[in-house]
Amino acid sequence: MGMPIELAHPLVTADQIQARVRELAEEINRDYADTQRPLSVIVVLKGAAFFAVDLLKLLTMPTQLDFLRASSYRGTDTTGEVHLVSDITMPIGGTDVLLVEDIVDTGLTAAWLARHLAGNRPASVRLCTLLDKPARRLMPVTIEYTGFVIPDEFVLGYGLDYEEGYRNLPHIYVARAKNELT
Ligand code: IMP
Ligand code: MG
Numbered sequence: 001m002g003m004p005i006e007l008a009h010p011l012v013t014a015d016q017i018q019a020r021v022r023e024l025a026e027e028i029n030r031d032y033a034d035t036q037r038p039l040s041v042i043v044v045l046k047g048a049a050f051f052a053v054d055l056l057k058l059l060t061m062p063t064q065l066d067f068l069r070a071s072s073y074r075g076t077d078t079t080g081e082v083h084l085v086s087d088i089t090m091p092i093g094g095t096d097v098l099l100v101e102d103i104v105d106t107g108l109t110a111a112w113l114a115r116h117l118a119g120n121r122p123a124s125v126r127l128c129t130l131l132d133k134p135a136r137r138l139m140p141v142t143i144e145y146t147g148f149v150i151p152d153e154f155v156l157g158y159g160l161d162y163e164e165g166y167r168n169l170p171h172i173y174v175a176r177a178k179n180e181l182t
Contacts, residue, residue, distance in 0.1 A: 002163045004178040010171040011155055012148055017130075017172070018054065020147050024128065025058030028145060032096060037123055038062045040095040042088055044113065045069040046167065047102030050159035051130040051147070055100065066090040072109050082112035088120075097122040102159050103131040107139035114141070131155065131172070 032039055039059070043052040045067050056063065069085040097117050104110045104127075114125050128145035135152035154176075156162045157169030166173075 005162060005175045006178050007156075007166075007173040008176055009174065010157075011150060011153070011174050012158075012172040014158070014170040017051075017147070017158060021051070021054045022058060024145050024147060025055055028055075028098070028128070029058075029060045032061050035061070035096060038064055038095050040090065040092045040097045040122065041065050041100060042092070042097055042117060043067045043100045044102070044109070045086075047159040047161060048100045048130070050167070051102060052100045055128070064090060064095070066092075068113070070109055070113060072112075082109055084116065088117075091120075092117065093121045095122050097125040099125060099127050101127065101129040103133060103155070104129045104141060104143060105133045105136050107137045107141040110143075111139040111141045130158075131160075 039061050041052065041056060041063050043049060043065070046069070056065065066088040068088050070082050071085055072082045099110070099114055099117060101110055110127055110129070114127060117125050126144040127142065129143055130147040132143060132146045132149045133152060134149060153174045154162070155172050156166040156175050157172045159167050160172065161167045162175055
């Protein structure tokens with residue numbers, strides 16, 4: 001059972017998220033405007049589902065959508081192992097892939113998934129993440145589209161969970177162990 005936690009201040013509000021999602025969508029629409037290939041939007045379950053749905057509604061090019069799910073096990077060393085819980089079922093060969101993550105923390109998951117998807121021979125793979133926590137990076141990963149760079153805090157809401165809870169909160173909050181709050 002997990003530690004009791006409390007939510008500190010909202011780090012990013014729902015309005016700030018939606019404004020940034022609009023900017024990211026404009027950027028992505030511009031970048032892929034001249035491409036004739038379909039855009040394969042691959043969403044990492046479960047956390048990125050909220051972000052991906054809001055983003056997808058603002059994309060103007062032809063898209064196809066699929067999901068995958070990964071879990072990462074971290075030992076005491078720095079070589080995290082990523083396990084694919086469920087893979088995409090849609091063919092993505094020859095398409096442009098946009099991998100959509102909720103948060104890039106150590107970078108192990110995103111780096112592993114990008115390499116995994118590249119194995120399906122897409123024309124390109126780019127990473128789009130709502131949140132980037134660069135302080136904890138163990139694996140270098142190129143992020144083309146970043147919503148917000150955040151400090152080294154555990155966050156939840158708008159898809160991000162603590163032990164499967166809190167995903168439905170509209171804002172993103174910093175979570176602290178109960179006795180750490182001042
Ligand atoms: P990474 O492999 O360390 O980059 O971790 C990526 C995954 O860890 C994310 O997809 C999240 O599921 C989870 N994660 C990392 N940081 C947080 C956080 O602050 N809140 C909630 N989940 C997190
Ligand atoms: Mg999680």
